Amino acid sequence: MADLERSAAKEKFLNFLEQKNLRITNQRRAIVETVFSTDQHFTAEQLLEWSRKRDSSVSRATVYRTLPLLTESGLVHEMDFGKDYKIYDPNYADHPNHNHIICDDCDKIVEFESERLETLENEISQNLGFTVKSQQLRINASCEDMKKLGACNKKGH
Numbered sequence: 001m002a003d004l005e006r007s008a009a010k011e012k013f014l015n016f017l018e019q020k021n022l023r024i025t026n027q028r029r030a031i032v033e034t035v036f037s038t039d040q041h042f043t044a045e046q047l048l049e050w051s052r053k054r055d056s057s058v059s060r061a062t063v064y065r066t067l068p069l070l071t072e073s074g075l076v077h078e079m080d081f082g083k084d085y086k087i088y089d090p091n092y093a094d095h096p097n098h099n100h101i102i103c104d105d106c107d108k109i110v111e112f113e114s115e116r117l118e119t120l121e122n123e124i125s126q127n128l129g130f131t132v133k134s135q136q137l138r139i140n141a142s143c144e145d146m147k148k149l150g151a152c153n154k155k156g157h
């Protein structure tokens with residue numbers, strides 16, 4: 001994703017915090033910088049680990065308090081892949097209609113977009129008298145490693 005779009009999303013989020021009269025502390029800034037400099041999907045624990053690389057003072061509590069603000073702003077989506085933790089996605093601001101395929105064993109996630117899918121979903125919705133507002137398809141699967149080797153190279157978190 002273009003750096004320009006990234007920094008626009010970051011500015012939007014900082015404005016969002018300001019409107020809520022929330023202080024932009026150093027910890028919070030480190031978290032925000034981290035979120036808007038990656039296009040990787042992440043868990044709360046991963047975000048904590050990455051943010052601490054920028055600023056070792058970032059606390060778990062601040063990460064867990066900042067995540068709901070990120071999702072409330074609409075710039076980050078919380079996704080439930082049926083795991084016992086949530087996965088966060090920073091890519092919806094720029095790609096509102098993207099889909100995911102996830103390996104059930106190692107949590108490898110690949111994004112994809114498909115015009116054929118969108119056409120099909122519009123067609124189905126129209127036939128049922130609905131209008132599509134947003135669409136996301138999630139495919140749970142086994143990644144190539146799992147298929148070939150019977151185990152995933154990069155296991156979990």
Ligand SMILES: [Zn+2]
Pocket residue numbers: 041089091098099100111
């Ligand atoms: Zn995504």
Ligand SMILES: [Zn+2]
Pocket residue numbers: 103104105106107108142143144145146151152153
């Ligand atoms: Zn896998």
